[in-house]
Amino acid sequence: MAVTAIRTSRLTKDYGIGRGLFDLDLEVAPREVFGYLGPNGAGKTTTIRCLMGLIRPSSGTAHIFGLDCRRDSVAVKRKVGYLPGDIPQFGSLRGKEVVAYLAGMRGGVEQKTVRSIAQRFDLDLGRRFREYSSGNKQKLGILLAFMHRPELLILDEPTRGLDPLNQQEFYALLLEARDGGATVFLSSHILSEVEHVCDRVGILRAGRLATVAQLEDLQHIRAHRVEIEFAQDAEVPSAAIRSAAGVEAVKVEAQRVSCTVRGSFEPLFEAIRHSKVTDLVSTEPSLEEIFLSYYSETSAPKALPE
């Protein structure tokens, strides 16, 4: 039986005044792409730093491939490729020197892997770090995490600063790594991002794991804010909209309707198909807004539908 890639048991890091990470029980299977979602300050980076052995948990344990993250931290880090949330400053070192410096510490990094990743992101390693744009710094961070073909990738908000094209390239690289046998633990606060690449998702709120869900379960909490403008001479089908499945918080102001849609758009489209629409805008709310609406305003989070 394969060893669990990541396993935490009542992992807690208490910073006081209710801040930190509390009683985290989590398991990530080998070759799984696990998304770790949560609003800013939810405890995602704290979890990652506990896994990397960078911070000491107040209580509980964390294991990677059966190795204790604190006690066996060197052995753990041999297996892990890590992308921190903030790329550190390397001043006037050139990109190729930064790579050589960290590859020298790690060992076992092949030039062809470095070349391949740098080329697909078009990252010029001949330039000085301080001359890099924030996107290029992030590309360098990705290269440093992937360059030794690790068994486990721990990535803290990996697409921060990347343009859409490079985001797609990153997703492709991630899935290739997974297909090559790697496990991925990826934190994000963008729901659509984890939907794009993850097999399972853990959702963190105020330092506690609210739920671990399969991808399809996300549809239940996924919501879009929709604004529809009907033509002046058209009748607004407000009753049909209100009764459409998954449509909530309907507000009608003259020819303008705003509502929230959970799950599929089909019921809403069905409700408005006989009316003349002049404008329709759909936006994805932030995770904070999703949490506020989905978990209403109670302190205890609701369980996701199984």
Place this chain on the structure above:
Amino acid sequence: MTAFVLGLRLGRWGVVGFSALAFFSSLVQALAFFQLAGHTAAERAAFGKSMTQLATSLTLILPPPTRLDTVGGYVGWRSFGGLAIVFAVWALVSAGGAARGDEERGLVEAALAASLTRFEWIMSRLMAFAGASFVAAALGGLGLLVGTIKGDDSVSLVGLLEQAVALAALALSCYALTLLVGQLTSARIATAAAGMLLLALFLVNTLSRTFTWLTSVRWVSPFHYYELNHPLVPGSGLDLRATAVMLLIALVAGGAAAAAFAARDLGSPLLRLPARSQPSTYERSRNPAWRVPVVRGLYERRIGLLVWAAGIAFLGAVFVSLTKTVIQPLMSIPALTQFFGGFVQGRLYTSFLGFFWLSTAELLFAAFAIAQVARWSAEDSDGRLELILSQPQSRAIVVIERAVVLALGAAVIAAVSGVVVAIASHNQGMDVSNERLAEGSLLLIPFALVFAAGGSVLAAWNPRAAVGLLGAFAFVSYMIAEVGPLLKWPAWLQDFSAFKLFGMPLSSGIDRAGLLTMIAIIIVGFGASILLMERRDVGA
């Protein structure tokens, strides 16, 4: 106004540190004066005469003395003369950060986006530093006042204020010049280039006292105008014209810096060589130095090491060349026999070279260690340590590698400077023992490591406070060694000084007890820092 307050806030630790330094420096020198100079007019006249003879040998660093038979004259020369260098270094570091460091941190971008003009940004930083340097200089005056009251003497309050104005004006002119250089060059070399300029201006002034051909150009140096002021000397005062010139330099350089800032792109220097077209590289560096532990650390610091080695070796050569001219007047001062009696053992030149050169080298090696500790702290705060620790190596190895890199770096500097001093002293016909010189130079390595061990503990405990605390320890330690014997402080207090552990290797050989104590401190310090590092959170 907000930018001015921000400027003060950003420099608050500088104000605290340099104020404390100025205060204690003046206080200790004032107390030393009353201890050494005697109480009768005749005793003080004799002391003043002796010290004036000594002072003529130190004009490479300190200004020419005036009325050293008075506490104002003595502290003005001994403390405020040295503080001119200290405040210039403060201005350099502070303005380097303001000119380009804050830009790299995104602070300037945020300020400009908040509708501040570039002119306002430069001027607000200039004004903030003017206020900060005046406060620190005034506290230097307060130290003198307290020392004078303790000695049952008096000093002019107006003179104290005028001295503070003169020192702040010098610091401000250095600050503005650094701001200007910072606009012209790339961020990477801004502070170094400005440092070279200030050093050149300092040397033009001091060397003009020896090389008369330089007197025609010393008018360019703000240090020259600072020395024209003697407000602490009875009967003298602030040289209004000289002070106005320093303020004018600050104003003109500050205005030019603002104009240059307005003319350049954010993140780019005003003067830049056209970029060479180079094909993109997609491969990591093939340089084998990056693959070898310790060697990679030395390689990364290679330019800094080269500058440290060349600078200290140059100073060593200068000290050797000054040794003979220093000894002649000193030997004619009976009052100083007691002062130097402990140092002069055996061969004369060796003793003096050992005293003058190695005591200066100790300071420089302590500074080298503090600079490395500052780098460790920066690695922590900018996230680099987090990435290093995400590689498969233990925290203990990281601490040990840092220590070894520092030791080897210090060894390179000690070797280069030792060889240069040996060659220069033999060229001067001095009978300096090569063996003793080698021992003395090598002893600088554990000496630097003593500071590094302390810094390592502090960096592991609280990286943000490490440099300040270590700097304070170095200062206090130096002051204990400097004035402890003169003021007859108790032996246990003097034993706290790291400088005392070094001993007098050139004249007396290696002090084995001191060396063993240093080794013990190094082992305990780095051992403790490994334990602290193992337990602490990184990146939190």
